[in-house]
Amino acid sequence: MPIVQVRNVSKTFYRDRGPGVRAVNDVSFSIEEGETLALIGESGSGKSTVGRLMLRLIEADDGEIVFDGHDVRRRSPEELRRLRATMQVVFQEPYESLNPRMSIGAIVGEPLEIHERGLSGRQRAARVAEMLDEVGLDPALAGRRPGALSGGQQQRVGIARALITRPRFIVLDEPTSSLDLSVQGQILRLLQDLQKRLKLTYLYISHDLSTVSYIAHRVAVMYLGQIREIGSVDDVVNRPQDPYTRALLNAFLSPDPTVRTRDTYRLSGEIPSPTQVQRGCFLYSRCPSRIEPCASTPADLRQLDPGHEVRCIRAPLSQPLVTVNPELRTFGGPPRPTQKQQA
Amino acid sequence: MSERVLTQPGRRRSSAMPAIVRENAPVVLGLAFIVLFLAASFFAPLPYGPTTPDPLATSQPPSALHWFGTDANGFDVFSRTIAAAQRDIPLALAGTLASLVLGIVFGLLVSTKSRWSERAIRGLDVFQAFPLVIIGTAIVTLTGNRLESVVLAIVLLNVPRFMRLIRSEALALRESRFIEAARALGASPLRILWRHILPNVMGITLAQSSIAAAHSIIVIAALSFLGVGVSPPDPSWGLMIQEGARQMIVGDWWIVVFPGFAVLVTVAAFNLVADGLQAAADASQ
Numbered sequence: 001m002p003i004v005q006v007r008n009v010s011k012t013f014y015r016d017r018g019p020g021v022r023a024v025n026d027v028s029f030s031i032e033e034g035e036t037l038a039l040i041g042e043s044g045s046g047k048s049t050v051g052r053l054m055l056r057l058i059e060a061d062d063g064e065i066v067f068d069g070h071d072v073r074r075r076s077p078e079e080l081r082r083l084r085a086t087m088q089v090v091f092q093e094p095y096e097s098l099n100p101r102m103s104i105g106a107i108v109g110e111p112l113e114i115h116e117r118g119l120s121g122r123q124r125a126a127r128v129a130e131m132l133d134e135v136g137l138d139p140a141l142a143g144r145r146p147g148a149l150s151g152g153q154q155q156r157v158g159i160a161r162a163l164i165t166r167p168r169f170i171v172l173d174e175p176t177s178s179l180d181l182s183v184q185g186q187i188l189r190l191l192q193d194l195q196k197r198l199k200l201t202y203l204y205i206s207h208d209l210s211t212v213s214y215i216a217h218r219v220a221v222m223y224l225g226q227i228r229e230i231g232s233v234d235d236v237v238n239r240p241q242d243p244y245t246r247a248l249l250n251a252f253l254s255p256d257p258t259v260r261t262r263d264t265y266r267l268s269g270e271i272p273s274p275t276q277v278q279r280g281c282f283l284y285s286r287c288p289s290r291i292e293p294c295a296s297t298p299a300d301l302r303q304l305d306p307g308h309e310v311r312c313i314r315a316p317l318s319q320p321l322v323t324v325n326p327e328l329r330t331f332g333g334p335p336r337p338t339q340k341q342q343a
Numbered sequence: 344m345s346e347r348v349l350t351q352p353g354r355r356r357s358s359a360m361p362a363i364v365r366e367n368a369p370v371v372l373g374l375a376f377i378v379l380f381l382a383a384s385f386f387a388p389l390p391y392g393p394t395t396p397d398p399l400a401t402s403q404p405p406s407a408l409h410w411f412g413t414d415a416n417g418f419d420v421f422s423r424t425i426a427a428a429q430r431d432i433p434l435a436l437a438g439t440l441a442s443l444v445l446g447i448v449f450g451l452l453v454s455t456k457s458r459w460s461e462r463a464i465r466g467l468d469v470f471q472a473f474p475l476v477i478i479g480t481a482i483v484t485l486t487g488n489r490l491e492s493v494v495l496a497i498v499l500l501n502v503p504r505f506m507r508l509i510r511s512e513a514l515a516l517r518e519s520r521f522i523e524a525a526r527a528l529g530a531s532p533l534r535i536l537w538r539h540i541l542p543n544v545m546g547i548t549l550a551q552s553s554i555a556a557a558h559s560i561i562v563i564a565a566l567s568f569l570g571v572g573v574s575p576p577d578p579s580w581g582l583m584i585q586e587g588a589r590q591m592i593v594g595d596w597w598i599v600v601f602p603g604f605a606v607l608v609t610v611a612a613f614n615l616v617a618d619g620l621q622a623a624a625d626a627s628q
Contacts, residue, residue: 084529096520101542111528
């Protein structure tokens, strides 16, 4: 039984004048309890908007968002407020997501002030200390301001704040992309560890494929507000069937100069303006595998294998597929690749 | 600043005010000047009564007997310049404090990006278009000439400025990630205003309030000059400047220069405090 289901959700942003930007276009997926679904795509693909729509930080135009049996979009403000204790978010910029005028203890304790009003100040402080310890921070840091902490520590504070009310579902909106590489690994390991211990469900939004294959169970690839391909990490990363996914994987650079697995499968041109209404396949203007019907036939997601859905009408692609860089699967993982990198 | 945070983690909040003062000589200097001036106006033994003229010594130039000279009525300019602080400084502070409180409340109220708050700000535009002279005259016509009307004038002049400042700061803050995080936590709009927006606009608001206090001194002087507020023979810098200006024609420069200088240094003292508070607010961000 999935804990979160997103059904046919759309969102268009309107400016004062001119056409609206269709940021999210009929997106559907579900996440099982204890699972991590990664949402990847380039900037402007609508992946962060999906996360915000799921938490109802912005209102969807259309569709259903079902969390734990509740339609999030139909909750009253009071019901929504209570629901927020069980679904949380960790943002990309750790410093900007912490109030610079509040102490770490006050930041991490605030969700308790909102959701568990019966607690005394002492009980709250105890819970905060416990939570800080759980995310690997010294509880003595509770008296400091966010500015006195390193980026990795700040992100741990963000995680502690998200977890203190014991939520079941967390949106991780690029939680490591503004951190140093070494700190990224620590944070990812912490998130993985917490997921196992607390049975958390994650929506992991990222554009960094190496972290995705490390932390996620399934991957959804977004382009211009649509999901292009969704499936297990193994299916999507090792056997991509959509031209967009394939090109995206090819664009990923390896830190190892001896790895030469990139093929010449590339998209041409720039990402079209999301204000333009596309007929047919959204990728048509850039796709190396396009054929005549792509221009006019809308491409819908269809199941290729069980649990593996693709939008391209030509999938499975006939050309021999990419040998994906093995580094993709090895970020911070078992010792084998590390040794290889050093060699 | 960050180094001290590291050495005394738990005491950040309680030590904030003394730390600001310790690190900011200008704030200390400005405050000390204001307090001393105010204390002197109440308690210092003045050489002559500020409201008792000496008809035998009119329009005397500065001398050992009358340090700042005397005016056309025989009032001792030195005694009056000091005694005027009794009214001028408390009026300025009361007006500023009232403006600060009202400005924060109304500023936060209009700090949403709604059509309603846009209209409120447009309304302020119209209001602010009236010059001080008109507002002062209108208030006195409506309420009579009392000291309270001076405070009212200061409030009417300053509240729109505070509102604008707080609104523009708050609108920028509302876009910030930590406000979105607070909403994701389920924080109510009131909690977001009180716990997240207010503390982050306080620094710049305090700095603005010192500027407003300095401005108030000038407003009181201007209103007294118009005959509003402090009435003769009670001393006020504005009134003294008004009377002194007339005597400039016959060369009696001391009547206008000394109270003018008192306004100058008081305003400078408030500005020192303002600059110091602003710097402290920036440093702790």
